Amino acid sequence: MDIQKYYKKIFYFCCSRIADPGIAEDVTQETFLRFLEHPEYQDDEHELQYLYTIARNLCIDAYRHEEPEPEPEELPHPQEEEWIDRILLRDILQQLPEEERDIIVMRYVSGLSVREIGRIYEVSWFSMNRRIKRILGKMRTAFEKGGLE
Amino acid sequence: MNRRFSKTLKGLKDTYPEPKHEAEFLQSLPAQKKERTRFLPFLHLGGKPFWYGIPAIVTAVVLVGAGIGVYRDRQHLPTLPPAESTVTTVSTGTVSPGSQTGMAPGESDTDVHGTTLPESSTAPAYTEPMPGSGIPGMQTQPALQTTVSTQSGTAGETQTYPASGTQGTGVQTHPASGTQSTGIQTLPPSGTQSTGIQTLPPSGTQSTGVQTAPASGTQSTGVQTLPPSGTEGTDVQTEHIFTEPTYPTTTAAYESIPFYPATTWQTDVWEPEPAETAAPAQRPAWDDRVTPLHHYTVTETIREIKKDTDDTPPSAPTEPDVPTLLHNTQIAVTARVESITYTQVDGTPYQQLDLYITNEYLGQYQQGDRISVYERGGYMPLTEYLAANPEMAAQFADLTAAEQAVTTVYDPPDVLCKEGGTYLFLLHRMFESDVPEGAYTGTVLVQNGDLYQDVLEALT
Numbered sequence: 001m002d003i004q005k006y007y008k009k010i011f012y013f014c015c016s017r018i019a020d021p022g023i024a025e026d027v028t029q030e031t032f033l034r035f036l037e038h039p040e041y042q043d044d045e046h047e048l049q050y051l052y053t054i055a056r057n058l059c060i061d062a063y064r065h066e067e068p069e070p071e072p073e074e075l076p077h078p079q080e081e082e083w084i085d086r087i088l089l090r091d092i093l094q095q096l097p098e099e100e101r102d103i104i105v106m107r108y109v110s111g112l113s114v115r116e117i118g119r120i121y122e123v124s125w126f127s128m129n130r131r132i133k134r135i136l137g138k139m140r141t142a143f144e145k146g147g148l149e
Numbered sequence: 150m151n152r153r154f155s156k157t158l159k160g161l162k163d164t165y166p167e168p169k170h171e172a173e174f175l176q177s178l179p180a181q182k183k184e185r186t187r188f189l190p191f192l193h194l195g196g197k198p199f200w201y202g203i204p205a206i207v208t209a210v211v212l213v214g215a216g217i218g219v220y221r222d223r224q225h226l227p228t229l230p231p232a233e234s235t236v237t238t239v240s241t242g243t244v245s246p247g248s249q250t251g252m253a254p255g256e257s258d259t260d261v262h263g264t265t266l267p268e269s270s271t272a273p274a275y276t277e278p279m280p281g282s283g284i285p286g287m288q289t290q291p292a293l294q295t296t297v298s299t300q301s302g303t304a305g306e307t308q309t310y311p312a313s314g315t316q317g318t319g320v321q322t323h324p325a326s327g328t329q330s331t332g333i334q335t336l337p338p339s340g341t342q343s344t345g346i347q348t349l350p351p352s353g354t355q356s357t358g359v360q361t362a363p364a365s366g367t368q369s370t371g372v373q374t375l376p377p378s379g380t381e382g383t384d385v386q387t388e389h390i391f392t393e394p395t396y397p398t399t400t401a402a403y404e405s406i407p408f409y410p411a412t413t414w415q416t417d418v419w420e421p422e423p424a425e426t427a428a429p430a431q432r433p434a435w436d437d438r439v440t441p442l443h444h445y446t447v448t449e450t451i452r453e454i455k456k457d458t459d460d461t462p463p464s465a466p467t468e469p470d471v472p473t474l475l476h477n478t479q480i481a482v483t484a485r486v487e488s489i490t491y492t493q494v495d496g497t498p499y500q501q502l503d504l505y506i507t508n509e510y511l512g513q514y515q516q517g518d519r520i521s522v523y524e525r526g527g528y529m530p531l532t533e534y535l536a537a538n539p540e541m542a543a544q545f546a547d548l549t550a551a552e553q554a555v556t557t558v559y560d561p562p563d564v565l566c567k568e569g570g571t572y573l574f575l576l577h578r579m580f581e582s583d584v585p586e587g588a589y590t591g592t593v594l595v596q597n598g599d600l601y602q603d604v605l606e607a608l609t
Binding site for chain 1: 151153154156157158159160161162163164165166167168169170171174175178442443495496533536537538539583
């Protein structure tokens with residue numbers, strides 16, 4: 001298991017669920033520690049699936065114990081149109097159903113392949129590909145309208 | 150708007166903060182957890198605890214035990230003595246009694262093939278003159294089942310197999326004066342007692358050795374009869390070479406023993422044949438074809454995909470030069486297209502070309518090998534294409550859902566390959582996650598193009 005390879009992927013995943021990057025990183029590290037403590041998780045075929053499952057559960061726990069008013073994220077101030085679009089897209093992403101948001105984050109933020117995501121959700125590559133395209137279509141429509149209704 | 154959305158989607162990652170404590174965390178991890186070391190026999194455990202492998206270990210022990218049991222039970226099978234090839238060299242000289250380890254007729258020796266065995270309690274060996282001269286003789290006791298065969302390469306040697314459970318004295322050789330005899334090997338089966346005899350001929354004769362090769366578990370006694378004192382004798386030196394036992398195929402009671410003159414004896418000494426010069430090994434043809442993940446058939450209604458002009462670069466792509474083409478080439482072959490399969494990669498029509506290599510210029514393949522090459526372009530069902538590329542729906546808005554279901558889209562490939570055609574392929578491995586492992590992709594060149602000749606000259 002190459003932890004360095006997956007560290008950022010899991011971190012981005014946690015960031016999509018937890019507003020505070022500090023807590024997200026704590027959850028990321030806790031994810032790897034728990035993964036390493038249980039050798040039965042270290043199955044080459046399913047280790048990514050285990051990692052994301054642990055991270056998802058820890059994010060839920062962290063969300064329950066999160067402060068009621070999280071600190072705003074430290075992002076570059078959107079001076080350009082490009083950044084405005086990105087923030088808009090990020091908002092759209094946050095309003096998506098949980099599973100759809102996770103899939104988009106895995107694909108376009110963490111950089112997992114369609115096959116890897118399909119393996120995590122135990123569906124075929126083609127099924128996952130269609131699903132991603134469908135979600136993107138929904139996001140594109142919302143993007144053109146300036147946000148989800 | 151589509152491009153703006155795609156660009157924003159690609160930049161979505163930038164809206165996420167970078168982790169701040171990654172390096173510290175990685176350093177704080179125990180070294181053994183960063184890199185799992187696996188003991189080779191337990192690779193299959195995949196990092197699971199040791200006790201996960203206990204069933205496999207128990208199974209292995211049972212199998213090994215069963216194997217040993219079968220090996221031991223093998224002893225109840227009819228055992229044949231080890232086949233023995235004898236190399237005998239004969240040199241003429243004066244042999245005086247006592248100068249050679251040997252005994253008079255009736256005496257026995259316990260040294261058999263360098264192994265000291267207890268003295269045989271079986272009937273003593275004896276020699277008996279055989280009437281007649283010039284003819285080698287052999288007398289076999291009635292209880293014996295005798296197989297007589299003449300081995301090629303050894304002059305006049307015979308093998309005798311006493312019947313199982315009998316007590317035999319092997320073969321008695323009775324060379325009369327002035328005669329020539331042949332070598333006889335007596336090979337008793339397991340569980341029998343036999344007596345080996347080595348008889349030297351009387352004075353003035355030429356003789357051969359008679360040897361007895363005991364099988365495992367048998368007692369055998371070697372007897373050597375020396376010629377009378379002061380006579381011209383023959384010094385017989387015997388070298389035993391044991392090989393794997395072979396089952397006899399002939400059980401004739403008697404077979405005439407060919408007569409070999411002494412002059413030819415020396416030349417008949419077996420010598421190992423020189424090993425044949427090994428021809429350079431020609432490896433079998435490799436079949437590295439892959440199975441496509443999708444296999445499409447072409448329907449009657451075909452619509453060609455119109456490329457989005459916004460995505461094309463402003464200038465037309467220039468034809469690459471030869472060094473550029475060869476830079477990323479791992480394999481360069483001319484090959485015949487055996488079959489074309491229409492498939493897709495990440496929502497884009499592709500075709501898989503199964504090739505039969507006819508000539509190789511670069512890489513590990515050679516003539517006769519088969520590989521699979523993915524070339525962009527081909528046919529794909531419209532419904533699946535639109536599912537993967539919803540932004541292309543506008544092109545097919547004029548079609549109803551029913552019409553779309555029976556329509557195939559066509560994305561023309563750069564080079565239109567035909568089944569049976571031969572082309573020059575400049576290939577490298579294709580590592581797309583949606584492509585079967587082992588497939589290649591690259592550039593296809595038709596034979597009559599200028600670039601084809603230039604590349605071929607560069608390769609050759």
